[in-house]
Amino acid sequence: MTAQPAADADVFPRFAVTGRDPGSRARTGRLETAHGSLDTPAFIFCGTKAAIKGATPAQMRTLGTQIILSNTYHLMIQPGESVIRSLGGLHRFTGWDGPMLTDSGGFQVFSMGHGSIADEIKGRRNQGAKNQASGQAQGAKRQPTLLSVSEDGARFRSYLNGATLFLSPERSIEIQQALGADLIVQFDECTAFHDTRDYTARSMEMSLRWGDRCIAAHDRRGGLSDQGHAQGLYATIQGGVYEDLRRACCDYTAQQPFFGTAVGGCLGADKAQMYEVVGYCMPHVHLDRPVHLLGIGGFSDIFEGVAMGIDTFDCVTPTRVARHGWALVKGYPGERMNLRNAEHRTADMPIDETCPCETCRTFSRGYLHHLVRTGEPLAIILLTAHNVATMNRLMAEIRTAVPAGGLEAARRDWIGPVP
Amino acid sequence: MTAQPAADADVFPRFAVTGRDPGSRARTGRLETAHGSLDTPAFIFCGTKAAIKGATPAQMRTLGTQIILSNTYHLMIQPGESVIRSLGGLHRFTGWDGPMLTDSGGFQVFSMGHGSIADEIKGRRNQGAKNQASGQAQGAKRQPTLLSVSEDGARFRSYLNGATLFLSPERSIEIQQALGADLIVQFDECTAFHDTRDYTARSMEMSLRWGDRCIAAHDRRGGLSDQGHAQGLYATIQGGVYEDLRRACCDYTAQQPFFGTAVGGCLGADKAQMYEVVGYCMPHVHLDRPVHLLGIGGFSDIFEGVAMGIDTFDCVTPTRVARHGWALVKGYPGERMNLRNAEHRTADMPIDETCPCETCRTFSRGYLHHLVRTGEPLAIILLTAHNVATMNRLMAEIRTAVPAGGLEAARRDWIGPVP
Numbered sequence: 001m002t003a004q005p006a007a008d009a010d011v012f013p014r015f016a017v018t019g020r021d022p023g024s025r026a027r028t029g030r031l032e033t034a035h036g037s038l039d040t041p042a043f044i045f046c047g048t049k050a051a052i053k054g055a056t057p058a059q060m061r062t063l064g065t066q067i068i069l070s071n072t073y074h075l076m077i078q079p080g081e082s083v084i085r086s087l088g089g090l091h092r093f094t095g096w097d098g099p100m101l102t103d104s105g106g107f108q109v110f111s112m113g114h115g116s117i118a119d120e121i122k123g124r125r126n127q128g129a130k131n132q133a134s135g136q137a138q139g140a141k142r143q144p145t146l147l148s149v150s151e152d153g154a155r156f157r158s159y160l161n162g163a164t165l166f167l168s169p170e171r172s173i174e175i176q177q178a179l180g181a182d183l184i185v186q187f188d189e190c191t192a193f194h195d196t197r198d199y200t201a202r203s204m205e206m207s208l209r210w211g212d213r214c215i216a217a218h219d220r221r222g223g224l225s226d227q228g229h230a231q232g233l234y235a236t237i238q239g240g241v242y243e244d245l246r247r248a249c250c251d252y253t254a255q256q257p258f259f260g261t262a263v264g265g266c267l268g269a270d271k272a273q274m275y276e277v278v279g280y281c282m283p284h285v286h287l288d289r290p291v292h293l294l295g296i297g298g299f300s301d302i303f304e305g306v307a308m309g310i311d312t313f314d315c316v317t318p319t320r321v322a323r324h325g326w327a328l329v330k331g332y333p334g335e336r337m338n339l340r341n342a343e344h345r346t347a348d349m350p351i352d353e354t355c356p357c358e359t360c361r362t363f364s365r366g367y368l369h370h371l372v373r374t375g376e377p378l379a380i381i382l383l384t385a386h387n388v389a390t391m392n393r394l395m396a397e398i399r400t401a402v403p404a405g406g407l408e409a410a411r412r413d414w415i416g417p418v419p
Numbered sequence: 420m421t422a423q424p425a426a427d428a429d430v431f432p433r434f435a436v437t438g439r440d441p442g443s444r445a446r447t448g449r450l451e452t453a454h455g456s457l458d459t460p461a462f463i464f465c466g467t468k469a470a471i472k473g474a475t476p477a478q479m480r481t482l483g484t485q486i487i488l489s490n491t492y493h494l495m496i497q498p499g500e501s502v503i504r505s506l507g508g509l510h511r512f513t514g515w516d517g518p519m520l521t522d523s524g525g526f527q528v529f530s531m532g533h534g535s536i537a538d539e540i541k542g543r544r545n546q547g548a549k550n551q552a553s554g555q556a557q558g559a560k561r562q563p564t565l566l567s568v569s570e571d572g573a574r575f576r577s578y579l580n581g582a583t584l585f586l587s588p589e590r591s592i593e594i595q596q597a598l599g600a601d602l603i604v605q606f607d608e609c610t611a612f613h614d615t616r617d618y619t620a621r622s623m624e625m626s627l628r629w630g631d632r633c634i635a636a637h638d639r640r641g642g643l644s645d646q647g648h649a650q651g652l653y654a655t656i657q658g659g660v661y662e663d664l665r666r667a668c669c670d671y672t673a674q675q676p677f678f679g680t681a682v683g684g685c686l687g688a689d690k691a692q693m694y695e696v697v698g699y700c701m702p703h704v705h706l707d708r709p710v711h712l713l714g715i716g717g718f719s720d721i722f723e724g725v726a727m728g729i730d731t732f733d734c735v736t737p738t739r740v741a742r743h744g745w746a747l748v749k750g751y752p753g754e755r756m757n758l759r760n761a762e763h764r765t766a767d768m769p770i771d772e773t774c775p776c777e778t779c780r781t782f783s784r785g786y787l788h789h790l791v792r793t794g795e796p797l798a799i800i801l802l803t804a805h806n807v808a809t810m811n812r813l814m815a816e817i818r819t820a821v822p823a824g825g826l827e828a829a830r831r832d833w834i835g836p837v838p
Contacts, residue, residue, distance in 0.1 A: 051797040
């Protein structure tokens with residue numbers, strides 16, 4: 001296989017703020033890892049199962065991508081972390097030689113455990129199985145897979161074959177060390193909108209203890225992956241929609257030797273509440289550490305997050321909507337264009353006249369409409385490339401705007417007319 | 420949209436033989452079109468619905484591709500030739516600025532018309548609906564779509580919405596002029612293995628008359644596409660498995676002013692008979708014209724065809740098998756490797772150590788196995804790239820071998836141990 005640029009074992013992840021917006025908490029920064037550095041604010045693309053769905057690593061690099069993530073939960077199930085370890089870790093396995101992040105597995109264990117990810121994220125009330133551990137779906141769309149949660153960890157069923165699996169702080173770190181991403185995340189319980197304040201509080205406190213166990217597991221190996229390069233460990237901020245719980249979680253984790261801070265868990269029932277909950281956290285996170293907002297990535301969400309001081313974002317949206325025929329478009333109402341619509345059938349213009357990506361330089365909306373309508377795999381490739389290029393352009397323009405005080409102007413350019 | 424290299428309206432397709440194998444009918448040649456030239460023997464990749472399933476035009480070019488085809492039958496139904504004409508023709512629509520070929524639509528009309536393409540190609544006896552025009556499937560897997568065949572043309576149902584459609588020699592040429600490929604093919608009736616000798620003979624004679632009508636339709640427009648560049652028209656050789664019918668068809672079409680010759684129709688029940696039937700044709704085709712073998716493209720088929728004097732081949736296999744997890748491999752038993760097999764799970768080597776493609780330079784069999792098993796779209800992209808590169812490498816090595824008398828040695832390299 002190709003020789004990867006040798007990871008520099010001496011480089012422990014480092015983060016430095018490089019610029020600030022005079023009018024908000026927004027900042028620019030530089031995050032260095034053993035596999036190269038990234039400029040923040042940055043968007044992290046989701047290669048859930050160790051692959052971007054629709055682009056090669058070389059294409060991702062050409063499209064301006066700085067960093068990719070993969071999901072511990074999916075990879076521990078298939079192909080299993082031992083396979084990836086034996087094939088040299090995630091960087092060598094995937095051919096992506098730049099910075100990588102893995103999450104802890106917690107989000108999927110708990111959100112899929114409740115029977116439906118979407119319901120949990122959107123905060124719709126459903127009868128979660130968490131405290132029942134009955135294994136029976138109650139009005140949820142999927143069979144719940146969470147079997148039990150205790151101080152020790154979480155027991156759940158594999159979505160692939162029903163086998164009983166277990167994740168704990170120590171096991172999550174062990175898997176993430178085998179995978180070998182540059183940035184890793186502590187194991188936490190991800191509470192849902194329907195959870196009571198009391199449950200959310202007790203859960204958050206357990207997640208703090210789990211964070212301490214993750215630090216200990218990380219330290220026992222000198223902070224190194226199985227491939228021998230340094231990994232930076234992020235704390236996860238829980239506490240649901242409760243301001244005092246969010247603050248307590250930020251205050252505690254800021255005192256522990258984490259590398260970064262990841263804002264996670266239930267962010268509320270709608271966008272307004274999401275911004276409010278992120279706002280509870282940001283005055284209390286450790287300001288010298290990079291702050292990641294887990295699973296959020298619409299244009300408007302990113303502008304709100306950046307203004308509050310978020311450094312990195314991730315979301316499946318850019319690549320997922322590409323597979324369904326949508327293009328993310330700067331300044332377009334609703335942020336995205338549905339190429340399936342009949343209006344594009346004979347349209348000779350590109351998706352976005354201002355976009356420098358190969359898709360926009362080469363192909364008409366009419367052609368893309370044809371590809372989407374006929375279900376051609378090329379539609380996925382071309383729309384994924386455009387959406388990745390667009391997210392990277394968004395972040396580059398934000399990085400330019402922040403220190404120049406131009407964040408509001410950039411927001412108006414990108415979001416388009418407010419409805 | 421991107422400015423395409425301007426097609427040279429003065430360049431009518433030209434073909435010249437550039438080298439010969441001392442020990443067979445094999446030859447090398449150069450085929451020039453308004454959109455550039457190709458060296459033969461060459462493989463033509465199938466972009467059935469105006470797209471290669473799994474690679475962009477730029478990637479195809481990087482992988483060494485010289486020429487691509489699209490199918491008249493599929494495009495007349497979706498999006499319709501008027502849409503493609505209004506978006507500048509196939510070259511501009513697809514972004515592929517090199518040589519292109521379209522077929523006549525005949526193969527699909529008649530093979531899908533009988534209820535199953537596969538059965539027809541493989542020569543399995545089934546109760547074709549052709550002479551019944553009842554519209555009812557009789558033991559076939561698909562609903563037959565052919566409604567009637569007469570001297571005028573063929574009436575059939577759209578596979579998309581059941582609408583009644585009609586193709587005749589004039590209509591096929593009209594559509595191919597709107598699409599604007601550089602090389603186009605006469606409309607013909609494609610007979611099946613189960614057809615009687617008598618039916619096959621009468622059908623072949625009708626196809627000769629259809630060929631004359633195609634020439635007339637082509638001439639009426641000065642041999643130009645709707646975009647104004649020259650198109651070269653291929654005769655199709657029919658006659659089933661009957662030597663005298665094949666010879667009569669070759670003799671007649673060689674006297675007509677076609678640009679090239681395409682060997683088509685039922686080539687028999689197995690590979691041995693296919694080679695025999697192609698062998699009936701090759702001593703009688705016009706030797707100054709390029710000869711295309713329709714829909715055939717395994718490694719061993721290509722070596723057999725080249726040795727008999729075939730200049731170009733097309734087949735969906737390289738891109739189709741990629742979508743099902745197979746890699747074409749030089750010298751591998753059976754010509755292809757199934758990446759889904761468990762033996763590849765932790766294999767650190769590439770598909771083919773000798774292959775210079777990006778897939779082989781970057782990714783292990785173990786990673787590709789994981790992508791195939793998890794159904795990641797990236798598997799299609801990486802295996803399509805490898806298979807396209809491999810077909811182009813095969814043809815390049817054949818072009819080097821032919822004038823050097825090395826065709827047999829190249830065949831042994833590529834086919835591997837004979838079972």
